[in-house]
Each structure stands twice: as C-alpha cells, then as structure tokens.
Amino acid sequence: MIRSRIAPLVLCAVALLTTGCPPADGGKTDDGDYSIIVGGDGVFSPDYVKLAEGAAEGSYIITPYINDTSSPGIKAFSEAFIAEYKQEPDAWAALTYDAVGTIAVAIEKAGKPDRKGIRDALAAMNSKETGYPGVTGVTFFDKNGDCAKPALIAEVKGGKLTKSATQIDTSSAGEAKAGGDKAAKKAEGEPIVIGVAGPFTGGGQKYGEMIKAGAKLKLAELNAAGGVLGRPLKIVWGDDESTNSKAVNVANDFAARPELCAVVGHFNSTCSLAAKAIYKAAEIPALTPGSTNVKVCEGSDWYFRNLYRDDFQGFICSDFITKSLKKKTCVVFFDDDDYGTGLKTFFEQRAKETGLEVLESISYDKKSVTEFTSLVTKAKSKAPEVIFIAGNYKEAALIAKACKKAGLTK
Amino acid sequence: MLFLEYTLNGLNTGILYGLIAIGYTMVYGIIQLINFAHGEICMLGAMVTATFLGWAFGVDAIAIPAAGFVVFMTLAALMDGGFGILLDKIAYKPLRGSSRLSALITAIGMSLLLQNLAVMIWGAGANTIKVPEGYTSTAILQIGGRLGIRITFFHISIWLFTIASMSGLYFLVQKTRFGMAMRATAQNPTAASLMGVRLDKVVATTFFVGSFLGAIGGVAVAINKGSFDYQIGLYIGLVAFAAAVLGGIGSIPGAMLGGIIIGVVEAWAAGYLSEIPHPLVEGGISTGYKEAVGFTVLILIILLRPQGLLGSRGGDRA
The missing domain is CATH 3.40.50.2300 (Response regulator)
Incomplete structure (x- = not known):
C-alpha cells in the first residue's frame, strides 16, 4: 500500500534533483522590478522588523509617530x-x-x-x-x-524603523x-x-x-x-x-x-x-x-x-504610493477584522479616484491562517509594483517573509 | 502553471499536516483515544527546538550551521517523544479502562494545561526558528523566471523526511514482531496481552513515535509559516485531526493522504476562491475562508464514507 503510494513521489524528487537548473540570479529579471511593501499603521512595531528577519528591509509604514529625536x-x-x-x-x-x-x-x-x-x-x-x-x-x-x-512615513532601514526621506504632504x-x-x-x-x-x-x-x-x-x-x-x-x-x-x-x-x-x-x-x-x-x-x-x-x-481615522489613513497610504513612490499597480493583503477591512475599503476608494490599480485584494483570518505561501503565490501571479498590507505586525511579518521566499521582494 | 504551483504549495503543507496526523491516528488505533493534546506536543517540539538553537547559536544569530540545526532538532524531537510518553503516563494511563469520555475530557484538559505551561515558560509572543543560511530561500530549482515556481532545500528535506518516515513506519508496523504486537493490540488488547504482548510498552512506543513525528512536523510548520506562538498547536492540531479522520482514523497511510488532501484543497481555495463571484461582495468570495474549505471537504467525504478514505469498519487498525 505505502510503497505504491510513495513511488511517484520518489520519482518526482529524483527527477527534480537531477534536472536541477542553476539558482535564479539576484537583481532584475524579465519579470520587472521587485515589489515594494507598504504597510498601514498596524504594521508599525519593532516586532515587525524582528519577526520578518530581514524581509522587512525597505518596507514603508504609515504611522502617527516616529521616534525622531531631532525634535x-x-x-x-x-x-x-x-x-x-x-x-x-x-x-x-x-x-x-x-x-x-x-x-x-x-x-x-x-x-x-x-x-x-x-x-x-x-x-x-x-x-x-x-x-x-x-x-x-x-x-x-x-x-x-x-x-x-x-x-x-517610516522606512525599515538597516533593521530599524526610521523616518523616511520621502514623506507625503501632510502638515x-x-x-x-x-x-x-x-x-x-x-x-x-x-x-x-x-x-x-x-x-x-x-x-x-x-x-x-x-x-x-x-x-x-x-x-x-x-x-x-x-x-x-x-x-x-x-x-x-x-x-x-x-x-x-x-x-x-x-x-x-x-x-x-x-x-x-x-x-x-x-x-x-x-x-x-x-x-x-x-x-x-x-x-x-x-x-x-x-x-x-x-x-x-x-x-x-x-x-x-x-x-487619525482609517479614512484619512487609507487616503494617505494610496497617495503615498501614487505620488511619492510613483507606482501604478498594487495587491492588497487585509486582515478580515474591523481594522483591516475598514482601512482596505478607504484605500481602494482613494486608489480608484487616483488611478492606482488594485490588481487583487487578498483577505486572511489572523485566528486561523496557517501559512501565507499560497496567498503570496496569488499575489505573485499579478506581478504588482506594490504590496499594501492592512493588518497587524505579526501577520505582516509573515507576509513579508513569504514574499521574499517567493522572489517577489528583494 | 499557476495551478501546478498551488498544488505544490498544498502538497508541501499537506505532508506536514500528515506527519502530525500520524500521531492522532496511531494513538487512536491502539487505545481508541483522541489525543487532543497532540497539537500542543507538536508546539512543544517547535518551542524546544527554538530554545536549543537559541542556546547553542545565540538568540540573534542570523545563520546557523546545517549540522547543528539537524542535531538540535533531532534532540528536541527525541525529548518531545519523551513528553508524549510522560503525557500518557500522567494523564491517560490512570484512566485506562474507564469510560472513553473521561479520557477525552482529560485530553482537552491536558491541551489547555500545556498551552498555559508554554506561556509561562516561553511567553505569549511570537517566536521564530532559526534556519541554516538559504535553507528556505535559495532555489535549488526555479521554473519560469524569478516569479515562477521555486523549490528550496526546505521542500526537498521535508519530502525526503516524509518518504523516509512513512517507509520506516510501514516497516515497523508490518514487518517487525513489535509491529505485530501493535496490530494485535489494536484488534483486541485483552487477547493480545493474554498472548504475552506488553501493552504498556506498545502504548508508550506509539506515543513516542507519534510525538517524535509531531515535533518534526511542528518545527516544519513553524518554519513554513514564518513564526509561531503557544497557540500554533491548537489550529494545526485541529487540521491534523481532520486529516486523520478524513483518511480514516487508525490508518497510517490514510493520515498522510488526508493531510495531503486538506493541504492541497486549502491551497486551491487560496488561489481560486476569489474567482468565484459573490452575490454581494465585489471581488469574489474572500480568501479568508481558505481554511474553512478544507473542513468542508472533510464533511463531504465523511458523509459519503463515514469510516474515512482508507479506514476500515472493523477493528483492523494501526
């Protein structure tokens, strides 16, 4: 029984091992640029950077406060x-x-x-x-x-949450x-x-x-x-x-x-x-x-x-992507709770007004999600310029990690 | 192409569900107990592995040697096997022979106890398991450009481990004298003990093997997900239990098959749920339901085949 069931698996593994082609080279390929992660303020936490283990580098996060000691x-x-x-x-x-x-x-x-x-x-x-x-x-x-x-706007730089040089025009x-x-x-x-x-x-x-x-x-x-x-x-x-x-x-x-x-x-x-x-x-x-x-x-x-409220936050997130990053397409990951769906709704509303194309909105349930591989595969199939996350830092870190594993982000 | 990638993703998570489901199915096969604390045993395996790796290579280590990773994971899994035996000795053995319901309630109690114990020892925050450099990210095989299918050392290693452990279990259960004792116990414990089978030894081995595989499964699930906390056993345990039931509880190949089915169906759901139009919501059915789809398939199959895919109606278990 077992032998007959695993035989094809063994064949597959052997075939994959022997035909193995060279690893993908870093940098740009014909698939275009790497995607950029933009997170809502739920992502703003030192633990986002810590749990993502390097995959958070280069993310932009909207926040009401940055520990900018020049003030x-x-x-x-x-x-x-x-x-x-x-x-x-x-x-x-x-x-x-x-x-x-x-x-x-x-x-x-x-x-x-x-x-x-x-x-x-x-x-x-x-x-x-x-x-x-x-x-x-x-x-x-x-x-x-x-x-x-x-x-x-905060940016993850050198493993730290820093004030980004690119700020959106708010007072x-x-x-x-x-x-x-x-x-x-x-x-x-x-x-x-x-x-x-x-x-x-x-x-x-x-x-x-x-x-x-x-x-x-x-x-x-x-x-x-x-x-x-x-x-x-x-x-x-x-x-x-x-x-x-x-x-x-x-x-x-x-x-x-x-x-x-x-x-x-x-x-x-x-x-x-x-x-x-x-x-x-x-x-x-x-x-x-x-x-x-x-x-x-x-x-x-x-x-x-x-x-601030999520209507304001959603607008800022969308404007940051279109005006500051000058990107035109994005995929949204959102937590299926009051914060995630609310933020996503206002983000999409503003995106529609300003010509930012939302290729796909992917929801997840933070109480039961076991892994993000397949959801990220879905995002990957759309080859977005930006990945926007409306959720909490813990799941955002997992999404960032899965995106890096999938070759979607650097 | 995309379909193939979803299927492969599903296979990768599915075999991990399967590894954990084996623990449920073996214990049920021998003593007809649904060990609801098995998910927590898997969680402990991951916690102990993370702790060992933290001690050995520092909490902030970015990359760790592959040999060290394997050694400490194996050590943690062996220790976790011991936890499994201990769990049986403390919680279930005193109730052997009493009603199945009291053992079941005890199992739920142990599940809660172990979760809270884990919070006391490791805290409630998220943990990560450090892996060797490039273990989950370097592509051994890349099909279709940067955004194509990527197969890494992690995938190859879980496939090989699954093949090895399934073959090993087949050999243990079907070809050895001890396996014969296990099968005899599953069929009729009283008769088996009259024939000189030492029940306690059989039960302890069952718990050890199930917990050992569960620990490896727990570690792999934690790596696959990216981080884990004390609650990871709760949901993973539930899925694995569903996988065991789907495949026919008591059947070892059934547990693996059930795990793979649930994993693949979940992955397909993640990929294609939003293509199904929703009457009220723009953008199709929410992908947040992907976990629910796996359980729906379980219900459908159980309706058609109550004993599960590879389960038998009679007592021929293990």
Missing part, C-alpha cells in the same frame, strides 16, 4: 523611555503616554475624579489652543470625539513638548484610579507591551510631579488579548469599579467597537491610543481617540 520634546521622552525599558518607544507607547497625560489634564480641569466631569473636560479640548500638547503633537477632539493628527507633526514642568511635590491621599486596556497577551502582545510601558512612564512622571489634584494616580490594567469577548469582560470589570474614573483604551478597533456600548452605559470616558476604524467614536459621547 527636542521627543528627545526627552525617548531618552527617558530608553533609560527605563532599554528599547525605543514606538507609536503606541507614545500615543498611550500622551493619552494618560490627556486624561490627567482632564481630571485637573474637572476638579475632581468624576466621570461626567472628565468627559466634559475632554470634550472641551476642541481646538489646538485648548488641546493637550504631547509628544505626538497636539491632541484635541472634534464633536464626534475624533482627532486630527498628521500621518508620517508636519505638531510641536512636541516635554511634559511635567511642575515643581516636584509629594502626592498624598486616596489614589485616583484610571484603567488602561490593551492586548497585554495574545497575538498583539508587542502592542500591549509598548502601551504598558508608555502608560507607566507617564504615570511615574505625573506622580513624581505631585500627582493629579495633589493625589497619586493609579492604573488598573485590563488585558483584552485583541479579542472582542475579552474586551467586553475588561469593560464590564472596569465599569464595576466605582473608583475608576476614566479609561485609556482599547487598542484594536474591533475591541474598541465591542467595548464602546458598555462604557457609554456606565458613563465612563474612554480615550483610545490606537483604534482607527471610522466608527469607533461614532454614536457615543464617551469615546475619544488621539490619532
């Missing part, structure tokens, strides 16, 4: 962060750092740790003047709770300011409690690690400078593991704590969308440092964000 405000933050955690902060650490700062200011403005008062104080931050100046620019909200912040990042210029005094009394929710374990763990680090750094700075309203600030952590059901559990847990007055989170759009209704019902103000799906702040006066 004085960022330099101080970056140095403090590196001293504490021995690695550079990424966008999510910086946005969480600012989000905790924003909440602290809102508590000060409200005069007491009161949920309604904090929400009103956040809503009152409605212009550049009244907003919160942080390392990611000025955070201020429109009446929806959304925030207009510019997008930057440059707001003037970054170092926080905490208050005289140091001791914070006393009952602590003021806020919740920070994010994917501290599970598939998005690196995001969670950075969120925790950013929040802790701001917490330490605030408490060293006399706390909030003279009282120490305390953070309660909520691990949503990037899943909706866990996000709902975390939100219910936060809602059940009467002393908890505000939430920073959630990170994944899909988690924010799942938890939104609970915060609204419990009247807890929430500020997300990462969810970009357009619907996140819609229909709730209690949900805010301190970065």
Whole structure:
C-alpha cells in the first residue's frame, strides 16, 4: 500500500534533483522590478522588523509617530523611555503616554475624579489652543470625539524603523513638548484610579507591551510631579488579548469599579467597537491610543481617540504610493477584522479616484491562517509594483517573509 | 502553471499536516483515544527546538550551521517523544479502562494545561526558528523566471523526511514482531496481552513515535509559516485531526493522504476562491475562508464514507 503510494513521489524528487537548473540570479529579471511593501499603521512595531528577519528591509509604514529625536520634546521622552525599558518607544507607547497625560489634564480641569466631569473636560479640548500638547503633537477632539493628527512615513532601514526621506504632504507633526514642568511635590491621599486596556497577551502582545510601558512612564512622571489634584494616580490594567469577548469582560470589570474614573483604551478597533456600548452605559470616558476604524467614536459621547481615522489613513497610504513612490499597480493583503477591512475599503476608494490599480485584494483570518505561501503565490501571479498590507505586525511579518521566499521582494 | 504551483504549495503543507496526523491516528488505533493534546506536543517540539538553537547559536544569530540545526532538532524531537510518553503516563494511563469520555475530557484538559505551561515558560509572543543560511530561500530549482515556481532545500528535506518516515513506519508496523504486537493490540488488547504482548510498552512506543513525528512536523510548520506562538498547536492540531479522520482514523497511510488532501484543497481555495463571484461582495468570495474549505471537504467525504478514505469498519487498525 505505502510503497505504491510513495513511488511517484520518489520519482518526482529524483527527477527534480537531477534536472536541477542553476539558482535564479539576484537583481532584475524579465519579470520587472521587485515589489515594494507598504504597510498601514498596524504594521508599525519593532516586532515587525524582528519577526520578518530581514524581509522587512525597505518596507514603508504609515504611522502617527516616529521616534525622531531631532525634535527636542521627543528627545526627552525617548531618552527617558530608553533609560527605563532599554528599547525605543514606538507609536503606541507614545500615543498611550500622551493619552494618560490627556486624561490627567482632564481630571485637573474637572476638579475632581468624576466621570461626567472628565468627559466634559475632554470634550472641551476642541481646538489646538485648548488641546493637550504631547509628544505626538497636539491632541484635541472634534464633536464626534475624533482627532486630527498628521500621518508620517517610516522606512525599515538597516533593521530599524526610521523616518523616511520621502514623506507625503501632510502638515508636519505638531510641536512636541516635554511634559511635567511642575515643581516636584509629594502626592498624598486616596489614589485616583484610571484603567488602561490593551492586548497585554495574545497575538498583539508587542502592542500591549509598548502601551504598558508608555502608560507607566507617564504615570511615574505625573506622580513624581505631585500627582493629579495633589493625589497619586493609579492604573488598573485590563488585558483584552485583541479579542472582542475579552474586551467586553475588561469593560464590564472596569465599569464595576466605582473608583475608576476614566479609561485609556482599547487598542484594536474591533475591541474598541465591542467595548464602546458598555462604557457609554456606565458613563465612563474612554480615550483610545490606537483604534482607527471610522466608527469607533461614532454614536457615543464617551469615546475619544488621539490619532487619525482609517479614512484619512487609507487616503494617505494610496497617495503615498501614487505620488511619492510613483507606482501604478498594487495587491492588497487585509486582515478580515474591523481594522483591516475598514482601512482596505478607504484605500481602494482613494486608489480608484487616483488611478492606482488594485490588481487583487487578498483577505486572511489572523485566528486561523496557517501559512501565507499560497496567498503570496496569488499575489505573485499579478506581478504588482506594490504590496499594501492592512493588518497587524505579526501577520505582516509573515507576509513579508513569504514574499521574499517567493522572489517577489528583494 | 499557476495551478501546478498551488498544488505544490498544498502538497508541501499537506505532508506536514500528515506527519502530525500520524500521531492522532496511531494513538487512536491502539487505545481508541483522541489525543487532543497532540497539537500542543507538536508546539512543544517547535518551542524546544527554538530554545536549543537559541542556546547553542545565540538568540540573534542570523545563520546557523546545517549540522547543528539537524542535531538540535533531532534532540528536541527525541525529548518531545519523551513528553508524549510522560503525557500518557500522567494523564491517560490512570484512566485506562474507564469510560472513553473521561479520557477525552482529560485530553482537552491536558491541551489547555500545556498551552498555559508554554506561556509561562516561553511567553505569549511570537517566536521564530532559526534556519541554516538559504535553507528556505535559495532555489535549488526555479521554473519560469524569478516569479515562477521555486523549490528550496526546505521542500526537498521535508519530502525526503516524509518518504523516509512513512517507509520506516510501514516497516515497523508490518514487518517487525513489535509491529505485530501493535496490530494485535489494536484488534483486541485483552487477547493480545493474554498472548504475552506488553501493552504498556506498545502504548508508550506509539506515543513516542507519534510525538517524535509531531515535533518534526511542528518545527516544519513553524518554519513554513514564518513564526509561531503557544497557540500554533491548537489550529494545526485541529487540521491534523481532520486529516486523520478524513483518511480514516487508525490508518497510517490514510493520515498522510488526508493531510495531503486538506493541504492541497486549502491551497486551491487560496488561489481560486476569489474567482468565484459573490452575490454581494465585489471581488469574489474572500480568501479568508481558505481554511474553512478544507473542513468542508472533510464533511463531504465523511458523509459519503463515514469510516474515512482508507479506514476500515472493523477493528483492523494501526
């Protein structure tokens, strides 16, 4: 039985081994240039570069923040962060750092740790003047709770996420300011409690690690400078593991704590969308440092964000490809969740308007995908100039690796 | 040409599913237990290999010597075989003779336990297995230019390993005295033990062989995918279990055949699902369903042939 089944296989293997032709030469071939990878901001994480093991080199990634130490405000933050955690902060650490700062200011403005008062104080931050100046620019909200912040382009160079020389024309990042210029005094009394929710374990763990680090750094700075309203600030952590059901559990847990007055989170759009209704019902103000799906702040006066939305991001990604890279064809890989499909939709809409041809849109389910070889084979058959990834860093790294193995990217 | 490439991709993943499915099918053949912790055993194999390679060549090593890779992977796989035996001794042996349902629940419990143990030891983040330079990227054979079909050392090595292990298993089960004991146990454990077959030895060997192949399969799946974490056993185990059922649980060639069918169908689905028009969505049916298609094929085949492709209705298993 076995012998008859494996015989053809053996023949195949032997035939392939003996006829073996020379390996493909590097550089250009008649198939045209190598493709370029462009990633949405979900790809922006040091772990994208680490997991892709060299295959990430040359990728461009859209991001709300780059650790560009030529700006004085960022330099101080970056140095403090590196001293504490021995690695550079990424966008999510910086946005969480600012989000905790924003909440602290809102508590000060409200005069007491009161949920309604904090929400009103956040809503009152409605212009550049009244907003919160942080390392990611000025955070201020429109009446929806959304925030207009510019997008930057990062490039993977020499195994590091660096600011790309090619930037798309969006107004440059707001003037970054170092926080905490208050005289140091001791914070006393009952602590003021806020919740920070994010994917501290599970598939998005690196995001969670950075969120925790950013929040802790701001917490330490605030408490060293006399706390909030003279009282120490305390953070309660909520691990949503990037899943909706866990996000709902975390939100219910936060809602059940009467002393908890505000939430920073959630990170994944899909988690924010799942938890939104609970915060609204419990009247807890929430500020997300990462969810970009357009619907996140819609229909709730209690949900805010301190970065751009996916419609803006999708437009920037498409314009970057057509205007800065001057490419005309692309294949899109997108995660089959709220973030991936949302970003892909706006990307395609803009692509259609500007004549960027989307040759194929390939979706994947991050919970079950076993490997990307065949999906990349599909992309390869279209020979695109650009591969756009609307997903998270972990799957993006696998796609980058599979593209390199397939000879699609250098 | 493209069709050929999808099929080849599917074959490459399929034989890995098959290697893992052998662990399910052998254990079921001997003690009629669906060992749901087998996926986690494969995950442990990959974790231990990654750890060994990290110790030996440094965590940041870019390229590692081929001999070192083979030695440490084999060591890890042997150790994983030991884990398999240990799993049986700790969790399943005390329940031998009790109802099959309690053993099944224990298997699910062990699966969860091993996952959480892995999180405690290795963390929840993604891991990679370092491979020798050019192992997965240098083309031995390239058909049709840079974007054509590319066959690498990795592919050749998993093919050769699969052929060798299938032949070895055939020899072990069909040609040796010990294999005869295994087949006898599968048919009737009571009668076999009355004839002097040492049941514990047979069961332990079964767990060892299944776990050893599972570890190699786990390592290859992790390399093929690009990275892995503690959850990799969960889904891979599910697919491999489906492959074992599809091929006829209890049959070793069936497990390999089932694995190949599921792998190839998944690859075809990845390639052609979006060509099928969707009534509501522009751009055809989502490729995100590629994994679901494999299971659909399983359901169809089980409807037509409940015992699986190469399975037998009677007790002639192993």
